[in-house]
Amino acid sequence: MFRLFDFSLQLNGFPMKEAHAAFDAILSIPEEKYQDYITVQRNEIVSFHMKNNSFYRELAGKNTVENWNDLPVLTKKDLQKPLIKRLSKGYTPKTVFVNKTSGSSGDPFVFAKDKQAHALTWASIIHRFGWYGIDFNTSYQARFYGIPLDFIGYRKERLKDFLGQRYRFPIFDLSDAFLEKVLTHFRTKKFEYINGYTSSIVLFAKFLQTKNIVLKTICPTLKVCMVTSEMLFDDDKILLETQLGIPIVNEYGASELDLIAFQNPNGEWQVNSETLFMEILDENNQPVPNGTEGRIVITSLYNKAHPFIRYDIGDIGILDEKSTPKKPILKKLIGRTNDVALLPSGKKAPGLTFYYVTKSIIEDDGNVKEFIIRQTKIDTFEIDYVSEKELTSEQLKKIQEAIDNYLEPGLQFSYHRKNSLLRNARGKLKQFISELT
Numbered sequence: 001m002f003r004l005f006d007f008s009l010q011l012n013g014f015p016m017k018e019a020h021a022a023f024d025a026i027l028s029i030p031e032e033k034y035q036d037y038i039t040v041q042r043n044e045i046v047s048f049h050m051k052n053n054s055f056y057r058e059l060a061g062k063n064t065v066e067n068w069n070d071l072p073v074l075t076k077k078d079l080q081k082p083l084i085k086r087l088s089k090g091y092t093p094k095t096v097f098v099n100k101t102s103g104s105s106g107d108p109f110v111f112a113k114d115k116q117a118h119a120l121t122w123a124s125i126i127h128r129f130g131w132y133g134i135d136f137n138t139s140y141q142a143r144f145y146g147i148p149l150d151f152i153g154y155r156k157e158r159l160k161d162f163l164g165q166r167y168r169f170p171i172f173d174l175s176d177a178f179l180e181k182v183l184t185h186f187r188t189k190k191f192e193y194i195n196g197y198t199s200s201i202v203l204f205a206k207f208l209q210t211k212n213i214v215l216k217t218i219c220p221t222l223k224v225c226m227v228t229s230e231m232l233f234d235d236d237k238i239l240l241e242t243q244l245g246i247p248i249v250n251e252y253g254a255s256e257l258d259l260i261a262f263q264n265p266n267g268e269w270q271v272n273s274e275t276l277f278m279e280i281l282d283e284n285n286q287p288v289p290n291g292t293e294g295r296i297v298i299t300s301l302y303n304k305a306h307p308f309i310r311y312d313i314g315d316i317g318i319l320d321e322k323s324t325p326k327k328p329i330l331k332k333l334i335g336r337t338n339d340v341a342l343l344p345s346g347k348k349a350p351g352l353t354f355y356y357v358t359k360s361i362i363e364d365d366g367n368v369k370e371f372i373i374r375q376t377k378i379d380t381f382e383i384d385y386v387s388e389k390e391l392t393s394e395q396l397k398k399i400q401e402a403i404d405n406y407l408e409p410g411l412q413f414s415y416h417r418k419n420s421l422l423r424n425a426r427g428k429l430k431q432f433i434s435e436l437t
Contacts, residue, residue, distance in 0.1 A: 003137040008120060008163040014097075019119035023127060026238040026274045034273070034326035041301045041308075042277050046071065049307040052089040055081075056307040073285045073297055074311045076101075079109040081404040083306075087112060092303040099255055114305035117275075121258045124275050128262040132224040132249065134193050140221075141166040142186070142206070144425075146194025167191070174420070179207040186219040193223055195387040198230040199370060200248060205236075205243040206369055210249070216245030226251050230429060231333070252333060254313055257300055261330040271319075271328035275301055278328060280319050281309070291321040293334065344379045345408050351375070351432025357402045359385065367391075370421050375434045380412045390417055 009016050029037050046065050049056040059072055069306060079086065083093060085418060096112040113121070126136055133139075143166045145159050161168050163409050182204060185191075192202040194201060216222050225244055228251045240248045250269065253260040257276060264270045271278050279287055280294035296315045300308035320329035341349045356371045371385035385391070396415065404410055423429050 004264045005164055007327075009119065014119040014122065015116060016119050017123065019123040020126075023120060023123035023274060027127075029326070031324060031326045031402045033322070036085060038273070038277055038301075038325055042068070042299055045301055045304070045307075048304055049088065049309065052088075052177065052304075053307055055086045056309065067342055069286060071310050073281065074107060074307070074309060076312070076314060079111070083112060086169055086306055088305055088307075102258055111308075112306040113131055113303050114229065117300070117303040117305065118274055120302050124258050124272060128191075128251075128259055128272075129226075130192070131262075131265055132247070134224065138188055139165060139192040139223075142189075142191040142196075144171055144194065146171060146197075147167075150325045152231070166195075169196075171197060171423070173201060174203050176207060179204055181281040183208075183211075183213070183218075186215060189219070190221040192221055194225040194246075195248075196227070197429070198227040198232050198236070199309065199431075201225065201227055202236045202242065203241050203369060208243040209239070212246040213245060222246050224249055228253060233281040243291050252330070254298075257298055257308060257311075257313070260313075261333075262297075268320075269330040269333075271323075271330050272391040273328055276299060278319070278330075280317060281312075282340065285310075290319045290323050290390075291331070293318050293332075296333075298357070318357050330372050331348055341377060341432070342436060343376050347408060349407055351434065353407065354381065354432060357406050372421055372430065375432075375436060376437070379410060380414075382414050382416060384408070384416045384421060386418055386419050386421060391415055 002204075006016050018324075026037070043065065050060065050065070056271065059074065059078065061072075065071065067393055083098065086091070087096070091112070091114060092110070096114055097118040098110065098112050100110045105200070109334060122270060129136065141164070143161065147168060147170045160166075163228070167185065167271045169185075210340060222244070224247050226249045227240070232248075232288045234249050237248050251259060252269070253259040259272050260278070261271045277299040279297045279299075280290075280292065281297050282288050282294050285297075293316060295312055296317045297310050297312050298308065299310055317332040318334070319329055319334040320331040323329050341351050341354065343349060351373065358371070367389055368387040369387050369392070371383055374382045374384070376382055400413065403413070
């Protein structure tokens with residue numbers, strides 16, 4: 001059987017046969033030898049960049065590595081300079097895979113991967129999707145993503161969708177009229193899996209709920225749904241499982257790296273330890289014990305074109321106490337480090353705290369479809385929401401009581417009903433926004 005997806009990657013210069021073989025070799029390393037593998041590989045990638053990358057050598061301020069924890073932590077702001085100044089010796093923009101981050105963290109930048117490293121990334125993704133019986137060459141994907149609206153960018157993405165066995169639903173219009181069209185496609189196409197932004201798929205599930213439809217009953221070929229890029233809340237997962245009628249898999253990744261963590265069939269958020277090395281660090285850039293909250297910092301073990309060494313991705317998380325070098329488990333992803341609300345008392349609260357507090361109250365009757373929270377002053381917050389009718393005074397009172405109880409009294413909230421919520425250029429919905437400088 002002709003494998004179009006693999007062939008398209010190979011045609012673009014990504015050595016997939018070699019990548020699959022290399023990835024399989026990594027998987028075969030036994031647990032008792034895995035820490036040695038990680039140590040050797042991370043030291044090799046640091047040594048390579050010390051010798052061949054002037055940007056990283058200047059950042060490190062040294063030519064040799066004696067103590068891993070003495071290496072600098074790379075930030076997104078460090079990377080906001082021309083790509084040509086960050087590439088390793090022997091690589092040019094024309095000989096590497098070049099892309100840019102979405103800027104959801106507020107610090108967008110252009111990045112590069114050498115083609116061997118990018119092929120290994122695809123081998124990693126293919127392996128994990130395979131846990132659920134998904135084959136990129138044959139399994140048909142329903143894709144809830146944004147898409148460039150310029151002619152060339154639009155056609156390019158549509159071609160990639162064709163080669164990748166995908167049908168894309170652009171998510172800039174999520175009205176009932178559009179979702180009705182989406183539903184028609186599920187009635188007529190043999191989709192095997194759904195992949196896309198969490199908030200968009202949740203909105204589709206709410207639409208199905210109003211129609212009393214379980215998606216798998218009208219599209220029986222569906223096997224699984226992978227949600228990405230935005231937080232998946234427990235009650236939203238239950239909603240998705242109920243209305244889609246298939247398992248829901250939570251993935252956590254970054255375009256500049258790889259899949260970082262992917263929910264395995266046992267329900268654990270398994271960290272990618274084959275191509276990445278994850279650390280959880282404190283404010284002094286030192287590792288914290290498993291089970292302790294800290295900043296997620298990641299090293300790309302194979303990218304020679306561009307250094308991602310002790311790279312602060314901008315998220316806060318906790319590694320499970322039962323983690324091992326070969327099988328680290330992400331116990332909790334708390335949110336982005338720049339999504340922290342500063343309160344009048346001096347307390348710092350993850351922005352998602354507000355989301356958790358208000359979510360259960362204002363969605364209890366199914367009226368509110370989506371909402372985001374913005375902090376405009378130290379004590380002032382605004383909630384933009386999409387709903388069929390205005391929030392009641394009783395709902396507003398319950399929200400205020402919950403905020404007083406879980407956070408602190410005296411916070412001012414205002415509410416604005418909208419027809420739709422502002423998404424970024426790629427269609428992502430950011431649930432909490434701090435406008436404090």
